[in-house]
Amino acid sequence: MPKFLAYQTLNKLKTPAQTLAVDAVHLISNFTKMNIGILGSGVVGQALAGALIKNGHYVQMGSRTSKNEKTVAWAKGAGEYASAGSFNEAALFGDLIIICLNGEYTLEAVHSIDAENVRNKIVIDLTNPLDFSSGMPPSILEGLGNTTSLGEKVQEALPGAFVVKTLNTINYKLMVDARLVNNGDHNLFLCGNYPDSKNKVMHFLVDNFHWKASSLIDLGGMEAARAVEAIVPFWVLVYRKLDTPMFNFKIVQ
Numbered sequence: 717m718p719k720f721l722a723y724q725t726l727n728k729l730k731t732p733a734q735t736l737a738v739d740a741v742h743l744i745s746n747f748t749k750m751n752i753g754i755l756g757s758g759v760v761g762q763a764l765a766g767a768l769i770k771n772g773h774y775v776q777m778g779s780r781t782s783k784n785e786k787t788v789a790w791a792k793g794a795g796e797y798a799s800a801g802s803f804n805e806a807a808l809f810g811d812l813i814i815i816c817l818n819g820e821y822t823l824e825a826v827h828s829i830d831a832e833n834v835r836n837k838i839v840i841d842l843t844n845p846l847d848f849s850s851g852m853p854p855s856i857l858e859g860l861g862n863t864t865s866l867g868e869k870v871q872e873a874l875p876g877a878f879v880v881k882t883l884n885t886i887n888y889k890l891m892v893d894a895r896l897v898n899n900g901d902h903n904l905f906l907c908g909n910y911p912d913s914k915n916k917v918m919h920f921l922v923d924n925f926h927w928k929a930s931s932l933i934d935l936g937g938m939e940a941a942r943a944v945e946a947i948v949p950f951w952v953l954v955y956r957k958l959d960t961p962m963f964n965f966k967i968v969q
């Protein structure tokens with residue numbers, strides 16, 4: 717079944733109440749303004765936080781300390797919908813959590829939060845386990861490829877949460893506005909162990925970041941994160957060749 721049909725069908729079949737019943741999580745939609753916890757203060761966290769505040773969501777940006785100068789300054793400048801906290805505080809704050817942490821320290825940071833703070837919540841993981849220690853292109857961090865992945869490790873660390881891996885294969889500007897390349901005609905991959913949560917994340921991407929539902933490809937369970945994380949060194953090679961990060965993969969049949 718074409719992906720868009722699948723998306724429409726799911727929309728028709730599931731009322732919000734039915735959708736909620738499946739995973740017992742909050743409905744993700746443009747019509748529901750949410751509290752969103754962004755774990756990460758880098759360019760990705762800042763881009764997502766800015767775009768989500770523009771869309772009317774409340775956003776807390778988490779850092780190693782709640783008094784991080786960068787996040788406190790960001791919150792001050794971003795208005796009344798913005799706040800700064802620690803990773804743990806942002807996890808507690810969010811109905812939806814987005815993990816935008818440095819790949820090398822993601823697991824350390826995720827283990828530092830109280831897993832109860834994300835119980836029954838959707839967690840989007842867009843991190844990449846990249847090792848830049850031998851220069852460019854990066855390789856995959858030892859122990860986080862082939863037989864496992866950051867996505868799987870994040871899900872293991874947060875067993876009560878519904879982790880969805882996505883957005884890790886594109887530049888941060890494109891994450892928040894898919895129209896910036898080829899009028900939005902290109903693909904984004906998702907994987908995770910909870911179909912209903914993946915469906916909600918698809919709604920969220922369509923409603924907030926101009927992704928076409930037909931562009932979203934569900935690759936199955938979280939073990940697919942091994943492949944979508946491993947493609948990123950190839951993305952870096954293409955980036956160096958094209959000299960711009962504004963491109964993406966498009967799957968044709």
Ligand SMILES: NC(=O)c1ccc[n+]([C@@H]2O[C@H](COP(=O)([O-])OP(=O)(O)OC[C@H]3O[C@@H](n4cnc5c(N)ncnc54)[C@H](OP(=O)(O)O)[C@@H]3O)[C@@H](O)[C@H]2O)c1
Pocket residue numbers: 755756757758759760761778779780781784816817818819821824825842843844845846883884885886887888889
């Ligand atoms: N750049 C892109 O376009 C792009 C695209 C797709 C995916 N990604 C992925 O997105 C993630 C975020 O990338 P980014 O460039 O925005 O940020 P980044 O510089 O890779 O990471 C920033 C975050 O990592 C935290 N961090 C750094 N060292 C740490 C440590 N020792 N312990 C705990 N936390 C630590 C920082 O904490 P503090 O807030 O306390 O400083 C900060 O919140 C990465 O996994 C990257 O691969 C990036």
